[in-house]
Amino acid sequence: MSTLFEPYTLRDVTVPNRVWMAPMCQYSAAPEGPDTGAPNDWHFAHYAARAAGGTGLIVVEATGVSPEGRISPYDLGIWNDTQVEAFRRITRFLTAQGTVPAIQLAHAGRKASTERTWKGGAPVGPDGHGWQPMAPSPVAFDERHPVPDELSVEEIRDIVGQFRAAARRALAAGFEIAEVHGAHGYLINEFLSPHSNRRTDAYGGSYENRTRFALEVVDAVREEWPDDKPLFFRISATDWLEDAGWTPDDTVRFASDLHAHGVDLLDVSTGGNAAGVRIPTGPGYQVHFATRVRHETALPVAAVGMITDAEQAEKIVANGEADAVFLGRELLRNPSWARHAARELGGEVRVPDPYHRSV
Numbered sequence: 001m002s003t004l005f006e007p008y009t010l011r012d013v014t015v016p017n018r019v020w021m022a023p024m025c026q027y028s029a030a031p032e033g034p035d036t037g038a039p040n041d042w043h044f045a046h047y048a049a050r051a052a053g054g055t056g057l058i059v060v061e062a063t064g065v066s067p068e069g070r071i072s073p074y075d076l077g078i079w080n081d082t083q084v085e086a087f088r089r090i091t092r093f094l095t096a097q098g099t100v101p102a103i104q105l106a107h108a109g110r111k112a113s114t115e116r117t118w119k120g121g122a123p124v125g126p127d128g129h130g131w132q133p134m135a136p137s138p139v140a141f142d143e144r145h146p147v148p149d150e151l152s153v154e155e156i157r158d159i160v161g162q163f164r165a166a167a168r169r170a171l172a173a174g175f176e177i178a179e180v181h182g183a184h185g186y187l188i189n190e191f192l193s194p195h196s197n198r199r200t201d202a203y204g205g206s207y208e209n210r211t212r213f214a215l216e217v218v219d220a221v222r223e224e225w226p227d228d229k230p231l232f233f234r235i236s237a238t239d240w241l242e243d244a245g246w247t248p249d250d251t252v253r254f255a256s257d258l259h260a261h262g263v264d265l266l267d268v269s270t271g272g273n274a275a276g277v278r279i280p281t282g283p284g285y286q287v288h289f290a291t292r293v294r295h296e297t298a299l300p301v302a303a304v305g306m307i308t309d310a311e312q313a314e315k316i317v318a319n320g321e322a323d324a325v326f327l328g329r330e331l332l333r334n335p336s337w338a339r340h341a342a343r344e345l346g347g348e349v350r351v352p353d354p355y356h357r358s359v
Contacts, residue, residue: 003318004310004325005347008056010264010300012228013176015100015324017056017349018317019338022267022304022326023104023179023234025061027074027116031129037064037077038086047090050331051099054338054349057324058099059232059267060090062106062181065159065166069107069187072114073129078105078166084173091174098350102177104234105166105221107159109187110135110148110196136191136213137198142275156203156213159187164220171225178225179232180217180263184272188214189236192254193273195245211254215261222262230264232302237270237289240277248289252296259299266293266301267326281305284312291321302326310341 005017028042029035039060047058064070064077077083087103094101113130114121123145124130134155135148151159163180170178182188190196191213197204203212218233225231235254239245255266268290271279279285286305294301303322307313313325331337339358342349351359 002314002342002345002347004314004345005342005349008324010230013100013230015056016098017054017338017342017347018324019055019313019341020057020302020324020326021050021055021059021331022328023059023061023181024328024332025071025075025117027072027118029074029076031073034082035086037067037070037075037079038083039076039090040086043076044090044093048093049335051094051097052352052355053334053336054342054351055099055331056338057102057177058094059102059104059177059179059326060087060175062104062108062186063166065105065107065162068112068131068134069159069162071106071108071112071186072116073124074116078103078169078173079162081169084169087173087175095174095176097352100176101174102179102232103170103173103175104179104181105163105170106181107162107187109133109185109190110139110141110145111185135187136196136203139196139198141185153201153203160213160216160220163217164224167221167224171229177230177232178221179234179267180214180221181234182214183234183236183267183269185236185274186272188217189246189273192250193239193246195239195241195274207250207253211257215257218258218261218263231262232265232267233258233263234267234269236272237268237286237293239274240271240279241274245274248292251289252293255293255297255299259297263299265323266290266299267304268293268301269304283308284316287316287321294320294322304328310344313341314345
């Protein structure tokens with residue numbers, strides 16, 4: 001029996017296998033009008049295909065908790081009821097296929113208001129449906145990005161409230177798992193790292209102060225999220241700045257804090273908060289960061305990053321390096337990756353009846 005295709009239970013939610021889809025922005029929502037930020041036919045087809053392909057859990061892409069929290073004007077959002085109703089179509093279908101629907105709640109901070117990636121991803125202004133970004137400190141991400149507005153304490157509290165409201169709407173939309181996006185140089189990651197957080201008040205300076213906002217968000221989401229449903233947190237385990245920013249040691253320490261605040265699993269990625277750093281990529285290059293958290297804390301982990309073939313994924317889970325694996329680009333290339341891997345490893349996945357001839 002393949003370990004990769006064993007069920008995995010957190011709280012009262014059981015995921016049928018350990019092949020999970022990482023959140024990947026599609027930049028395909030309407031940038032203005034009554035359907036701004038709402039998922040459309042593209043999003044439905046995109047997620048439905050991966051569910052039909054046997055993926056155990058699908059995390060819907062970074063979804064803005066406010067209009068200003070989106071990475072681009074074309075991102076999904078969950079700040080109104082129109083968006084909630086549109087999401088229900090997706091969660092109903094995923095659930096019907098036996099796939100657990102999850103959503104990543106996000107605020108882009110100083111990396112907000114950018115063009116779609118296939119158009120270069122440069123910052124956009126009002127003439128491109130853009131807005132002025134905000135951040136812990138008035139420090140631009142790089143020379144292309146504008147200097148963001150520094151958030152006041154009152155504005156910080158407002159954003160915590162936006163995460164709370166987004167969690168409430170995500171539940172109404174039919175999601176079984178919520179993930180707080182604390183990685184890749186977006187707002188929560190910006191607060192965590194001394195590279196981007198230069199504040200001198202209660203939200204900056206010491207480790208305790210820099211993690212304060214993240215824990216306030218987690219607490220707000222956890223208070224809205226039912227006790228029987230899991231909460232994930234995505235983290236960048238390192239800024240890749242050789243101890244000058246957020247470090248792997250910080251991640252291990254913070255994992256225990258998150259666990260104490262009701263987080264059920266750490267989704268471990270890296271980077272994104274410092275421009276121009278050298279990242280030594282390669283097959284499974286981020287897995288060891290997840291493994292360290294798993295071995296040194298009580299918090300379960302999922303690994304992500306150039307996990308592409310069935311045997312590689314099987315070994316990560318079977319060897320106890322992670323509890324599950326997130327696949328990204330590989331699932332873009334092959335929506336039925338899970339079914340193909342199950343065939344190769346001797347595991348089993350649910351095959352939709354209309355696809356019975358593919359078995």
